[in-house]
Amino acid sequence: MNMEERFDRIIEPITETIKQHLRRIPEDIKRQTQEIRLRTGRPVCLYCNKGIYFFSRAGRILCYPAEEMLTATRDDILETFRAICSYSVYSHQDEIRNGYITLRGGHRVGVGGTAVLQDGKIASLRDISSLNFRIARQIPGCAxxxxxxxxxxxxxxxxxxxxxxxxxxxxxxxxxxxxxxxxxxxxxxxxxxxxxxxxxxxxxxxxxxxxxxxxxxxxxxxxxxxxxxxxxxxxxxxxxxxxxxxxxxxxxxxxxxxxxxxxxxxxxxxxxxxxxxxxxxxxxxxxxxxxxxxxxxxxxxxxxxxxxxxxxxxxxxxxxxxxxxxxxxxxxxxxxx
Known part of the structure; x- marks a missing residue:
């Protein structure tokens, strides 16, 4: 599976309002992308080898922040989070407690939110506010x-x-x-x-x-x-x-x-x-x-x-x-x- 296919695979759980723009980005940017960041009320970001990219609301790629950018709503975050967990959040509690969920293909989604403490230790997270999609890369021969x-x-x-x-x-x-x-x-x-x-x-x-x-x-x-x-x-x-x-x-x-x-x-x-x-x-x-x-x-x-x-x-x-x-x-x- 090449990097473009890996990119397309990792965005599958993301809500359609955001995913439709991610699908259309150029292949060379898909190959460069290391992380996709969703934060409640903040711009959708792509972290690439050569910098950070944003999106206009119309889906145009931006190299710098601007007005009228594509942002992730609270509903986007919650619906994407549920999809990441295959709509069974409880079955992923051990991973969530450690701050991440592993997806098929070795990709990992970091989860940010409010800690629920029990006996001074993190028992779970609530009020999920950010998701960091880290794309697993295979580079044969790099070692x-x-x-x-x-x-x-x-x-x-x-x-x-x-x-x-x-x-x-x-x-x-x-x-x-x-x-x-x-x-x-x-x-x-x-x-x-x-x-x-x-x-x-x-x-x-x-x-x-x-x-x-x-x-x-x-x-x-x-x-x-x-x-x-x-x-x-x-x-x-x-x-x-x-x-x-x-x-x-x-x-x-x-x-x-x-x-x-x-x-x-x-x-x-x-x-x-x-x-x-x-x-x-x-x-x-x-x-x-x-x-x-x-x-x-x-x-x-x-x-x-x-x-x-x-x-x-x-x-x-x-x-x-x-x-x-x-x-x-x-x-x-x-x-x-």
């Missing part, structure tokens, strides 16, 4: 340059770091495809733990995205359970999972490392400095599961690797300075949380 730079070091674990919308999941998807198909070396058995359904885009047991010839998918599994399940039942050479970041993920990674598998994953961090200012990220590196960290570039060029470095070199920035008052503990940079 080849990274694998070339790695020169086999991926076997010691790889963590891909980048800011939001820089192509982390796209690159991770192609890494799974390259490694499990033998396109960049020997064929490897790859297990993908697809907690949020973004990597494989599985629908009724069939992955909608190409993850290669020798890849098994554990769809919907939490990372810790998925990693252990893969090790117990699938004997993978490599386990791939997306979006690490919390302290609970550190435990999952440690369990996978103890099982003797190579881990490849992603994390939100726009730079080495940002990565090292997040305690969970540092703890992930300290597990020894990731020998190499690859950093991605700007949103305008998704999936572009701007730097590859050893995890040990990053940790050295923290551990080389010790405070006599800290009892031999590393001195953390200011702002580490």
């Amino acid at each position: 080849q340059e990274l694998l070339r730079q790695m020169k086999g070091r991926w076997a010691h674990g790889l963590l891909i770091a980048g800011a939001p919308a820089t192509g982390k999941t796209t690159l991770l998807r192609d890494l799974a495809r390259e490694l499990s198909s033998g396109r960049s070396g020997p064929i490897r058995k790859v297990a993908v733990v697809d907690e949020r359904g973004e990597l494989a885009g599985t629908c009724i047991g069939v992955p909608q995205n190409d993850l290669g010839l020798c890849c098994d998918v554990l769809d919907g599994y939490p990372k810790a359970e998925g990693i252990l399940q893969a090790v117990r039942t699938l004997s993978p050479d490599i386990v791939v999972c997306d979006e690490l970041g919390g302290m609970e993920d550190v435990s999952a990674v440690e369990q996978g490392l103890n099982a003797g598998v190579t881990l490849v994953s992603t994390i939100h961090a726009g730079s080495a400095e940002e990565l090292l200012h997040r305690r969970p990220a540092v703890r992930l590196l300290e597990t020894g599961a990731f020998g190499t960290v690859a950093f991605l570039g700007e949103r305008s060029s998704p999936g572009t690797v701007t730097g590859v470095c050893k995890a040990g070199d990053l940790l050295a920035q923290i551990h080389r300075n010790y405070s006599s008052d800290s009892g031999g503990e590393p001195v953390w940079p200011a702002g580490v949380a």
Whole structure:
């Protein structure tokens, strides 16, 4: 499925008053589009590689805000939200609680609204006010340059770091495809733990995205359970999972490392400095599961690797300075949380 077809697929749940204009946009803009944003009472926006586009009420594409723009009404938001949930909002409560809904094909819709708290934790959302349609992209071969730079070091674990919308999941998807198909070396058995359904885009047991010839998918599994399940039942050479970041993920990674598998994953961090200012990220590196960290570039060029470095070199920035008052503990940079 090409990018134009993916664009047409993701807009299906959107109300006709907005969708009719989205259908008519030029093919080159469809190919560029990364996100479609709907906000109550605000202009409909397309976030593309080269900028942001709006629409006039007549459907003309605008490069800058103007009067009489196409806006999303409250009814547009609510009707689109219900369609995204296949008119069964209750069955999607776990996803909604986490702020997103995954669509067929691995596309994801971020949901904004008012939190409903229960015992201090988010139980649900109400008064939905914004929807962010993020288009899942397949770019075959985009991981080849990274694998070339790695020169086999991926076997010691790889963590891909980048800011939001820089192509982390796209690159991770192609890494799974390259490694499990033998396109960049020997064929490897790859297990993908697809907690949020973004990597494989599985629908009724069939992955909608190409993850290669020798890849098994554990769809919907939490990372810790998925990693252990893969090790117990699938004997993978490599386990791939997306979006690490919390302290609970550190435990999952440690369990996978103890099982003797190579881990490849992603994390939100726009730079080495940002990565090292997040305690969970540092703890992930300290597990020894990731020998190499690859950093991605700007949103305008998704999936572009701007730097590859050893995890040990990053940790050295923290551990080389010790405070006599800290009892031999590393001195953390200011702002580490």
